[in-house]
Amino acid sequence: MFDAIFSRRGMPSKPLNSRPADDRDGESFALRFQKLKAQIHSQLVEMIDISKLSHWKPDRLKREVRTLASRLVQAVPETLNQLERERLVEEIMHEVFGLGPLEVLMNDPTISDILVNGPRTVYIERFGRLEPTNIVFADDAHLMQIIQRISARVGRRVDEMSPMVDARLPDGSRVNAIVPPLSLEGPVLSIRRFGIRLTAEDLLVNGTMPKDVLRLLQAAVEARLSMLISGGTGSGKTTLLNVLSRFIPHDERLVTIEDSAELQLQQPHVVKLETRPANLEGVGEVRQRDLVRNSLRMRPDRIIIGEVRGPEALDMLQAMNTGHEGSLTTIHANDTRDALSRLETMVTMAGFEMPVTVIRQYIASAITLVIQLARLKGGPRKVMRVSEILGLKGKKYVVKDIFRFEQLGVRDGVAVGEFRATGYVPRCLTRIRMAGIDLPDDLFAQRVLSVEEAPSTLSLSSWDSIDEMESSLTQASSAES
Numbered sequence: 468m469f470d471a472i473f474s475r476r477g478m479p480s481k482p483l484n485s486r487p488a489d490d491r492d493g494e495s496f497a498l499r500f501q502k503l504k505a506q507i508h509s510q511l512v513e514m515i516d517i518s519k520l521s522h523w524k525p526d527r528l529k530r531e532v533r534t535l536a537s538r539l540v541q542a543v544p545e546t547l548n549q550l551e552r553e554r555l556v557e558e559i560m561h562e563v564f565g566l567g568p569l570e571v572l573m574n575d576p577t578i579s580d581i582l583v584n585g586p587r588t589v590y591i592e593r594f595g596r597l598e599p600t601n602i603v604f605a606d607d608a609h610l611m612q613i614i615q616r617i618s619a620r621v622g623r624r625v626d627e628m629s630p631m632v633d634a635r636l637p638d639g640s641r642v643n644a645i646v647p648p649l650s651l652e653g654p655v656l657s658i659r660r661f662g663i664r665l666t667a668e669d670l671l672v673n674g675t676m677p678k679d680v681l682r683l684l685q686a687a688v689e690a691r692l693s694m695l696i697s698g699g700t701g702s703g704k705t706t707l708l709n710v711l712s713r714f715i716p717h718d719e720r721l722v723t724i725e726d727s728a729e730l731q732l733q734q735p736h737v738v739k740l741e742t743r744p745a746n747l748e749g750v751g752e753v754r755q756r757d758l759v760r761n762s763l764r765m766r767p768d769r770i771i772i773g774e775v776r777g778p779e780a781l782d783m784l785q786a787m788n789t790g791h792e793g794s795l796t797t798i799h800a801n802d803t804r805d806a807l808s809r810l811e812t813m814v815t816m817a818g819f820e821m822p823v824t825v826i827r828q829y830i831a832s833a834i835t836l837v838i839q840l841a842r843l844k845g846g847p848r849k850v851m852r853v854s855e856i857l858g859l860k861g862k863k864y865v866v867k868d869i870f871r872f873e874q875l876g877v878r879d880g881v882a883v884g885e886f887r888a889t890g891y892v893p894r895c896l897t898r899i900r901m902a903g904i905d906l907p908d909d910l911f912a913q914r915v916l917s918v919e920e921a922p923s924t925l926s927l928s929s930w931d932s933i934d935e936m937e938s939s940l941t942q943a944s945s946a947e948s
């Protein structure tokens with residue numbers, strides 16, 4: 468919960484509007500409700516003796532503010548019914564202590580993204596689909612005030628001089644705000660929620676991948692193969708990285724490097740590092756590259772980079788090639804080849820003159836598996852390909868697909884298709900077996916893979932291993948039949 472910020476900035480300070488409430492059709496009721504709320508909020512702020520606030524415990528403070536808000540709301544001349552008045556009090560509390568009109572969305576665990584395009588347009592994503600909402604802000608200033616409150620948590624102020632900010636909410640949600648003059652539609656706020664943390668079994672049950680694919684990925688993590696998770700925006704890269712990181716043995720020392728901490732590692736021995744943007748004077752920036760280099764002196768067993776975007780790619784590959792196998796990262800790319808060529812570009816950003824074959828050699832020997840993700844029509848996320856990088860032939864990568872998703876069409880607006888094993892038995896199987904992990908050859912036999920149906924008796928608790936999960940799936944389905 469936010470600390471109370473009783474700021475006068477941006478809030479209108481007019482007497483209460485006394486227009487009758489039955490002109491609801493003229494101006495939308497939602498908008499008038501917002502304006503009324505803004506007026507009461509500003510009255511409230513003016514009535515509170517700020518010097519007293521710091522002495523009060525948060526509970527007392529909320530109680531006092533609520534009492535005052537109720538009194539002000541009861542005095543409103545508008546013909547609001549009791550339910551509307553109660554809602555008004557609740558929303559004023561959200562204005563004072565929280566995210567204003569967004570608070571109701573924040574309390575809905577099924578919402579994964581909240582996208583505010585100026586004060587009048589708020590979209591949400593739910594179960595992979597975008598939908599408009601009827602949430603509105605009173606005006607630009609109201610929305611700006613919420614943005615300032617979020618930014619203040621990371622010690623930033625958003626204004627014309629620094630019109631973009633990345634921040635995080637107390638629940639871990641990732642926030643980006645960009646305001647005029649860079650955005651033309653008024654202040655824009657994008658919130659990626661982490662209300663629901665998807666687990667390995669969620670990804671099986673919702674058809675992101677079949678369990679045979681997950682079984683290979685688990686084995687690859689345990690056997691310390693380096694992997695690159697590639698995909699477009701919102702395709703589920705970070706989610707998969709989180710899921711796979713659960714398979715890392717607990718006796719390893721992990722260092723995570725991110726722009727804004729999203730990874731939630733369950734292991735006991737994790738050092739989390741986060742980049743820092745330059746301050747207002749333009750100094751003090753710490754880039755991912757600095758952190759990767761520093762991390763090498765921290766005796767990590769594995770390095771996990773949330774998303775590789777720039778010259779740190781070179782240091783990361785160097786690390787992978789020199790004893791930090793098992794490192795994991797994600798990259799923004801639309802297919803496997805694209806991922807490799809972007810990685811090449813990033814390596815060249817490090818500023819060394821290197822022939823392209825050398826760079827490719829470097830990449831091919833560092834990375835063993837590339838997992839390509841996509842968000843398909845209608846919202847489903849799929850593991851489109853799991854490919855092994857075998858090396859170079861001449862100047863070209865030798866890449867073999869192990870598993871693939873083939874889209875067959877669209878049903879009710881949602882893409883459908885099937886997963887296939889290509890029949891290729893990966894070379895890394897030898898390394899997996901040397902690590903003492905038993906994967907049968909027939910896991911890779913050419914066929915269509917079956918996808919889990921969600922058994923109704925299944926709880927979404929977390930299993931620690933695929934074996935454990937399999938046995939509970941079997942139990943669940945035998946209990947059903």
Ligand SMILES: Nc1ncnc2c1ncn2[C@@H]1O[C@H](COP(=O)(O)OP(=O)(O)OP(=O)(O)O)[C@@H](O)[C@H]1O
Binds near residue numbers: 660673675698704
């Ligand atoms: N396999 C999945 N099935 C259903 N929903 C998913 C899946 N993976 C991710 N999501 C949802 O999609 C949203 C984006 O997920 P995530 O942050 O993992 O994507 P990303 O590819 O890392 O995005 P970005 O490009 O912004 O970094 C989240 O709300 C998440 O809950």
Ligand SMILES: [Mg+2]
Binds near residue numbers: 705706774
């Ligand atoms: Mg991500």
